[in-house]
Amino acid sequence: MMKNVYQGGIRLVLFDVDGVLTDGSLHLGALGEEVKIFNAKDGVAVALLKSHGISTGVLSGKASDALDYRVSQLKLDLAITGRSDKLRAYSQLKRDLCLDDREIVFVGDDVIDLPVIRRAALSYAPADAHELVRWEASHITRTKGGKGVAREVAEHLLQLGGLTLEEAYAPLLNKWSTHDVQQ
Structure with missing residues (x-):
């Protein structure tokens, strides 16, 4: 069994959804049904983080059936959706899970995310995030929203924790079949 060597x-x-895990576009059908890309x-980023004992979740101002499906598909550890007061939701989450700001990373792209970006230990913003968010985030990804931001964040975070990319991916590559990796 591979030892977890992440020391971060x-x-x-926690990921925002629209503008982070998606490009922020809203695809609406004639009856109002929403499709997210x-x-x-x-x-893979979710599986990578989980393989190092890091929980994952979404904190989104919007709720949708498409998002619920993706959360289930990826087996995210938690999903807080339909909450426009993200700081209140974040604070409640910390209490419920007995976590401290120093143990949480948040990835957001728009001004509604600023209160949480200011509180989390580390924060990331996609390359195309709102200017105010880019000013306040700890790190700006090279990737735009919906183009693999979570993957870049996961790799960067694990490298900050002292791992090489090879070490970061070793648990997945060595035992790919035992990890539930949903792309």
Whole structure:
């Protein structure tokens, strides 16, 4: 069994959805049904983080059936959706899980995300995030929203925790079949 060598202290990575896991476009059908376009690379990112004992979740101002399906498909550890007061939801989540800001990473792209970006230990913003968010985030990805932001965040975070890319991916590559990797 491969030893988890990640030493970063982060226990949870939370992702905003629209503009982070998607490109922010809204695809609506004639009856109002919503279709979201997700990137397969971000599914691998979830498995990568989990393989190092880091929980994953979404904190989204919107709720949708498409998002619920993707959360279930990726087996995210938690999903807080339909909450426009993200700081209140984040604070409640911390209490419920007995976590401290120092143990949480947040990835957001728009001004509604700023209160959480200011609180989490580390924050990331996609390359095309709102200017105010880019100013305040700890890190800006090279990737735009919906184009694999979560994958870039996961790799960067694990490298900050002292791993090489090879070490970061070793648990997945050595035992791919035992990890539930959904792209």
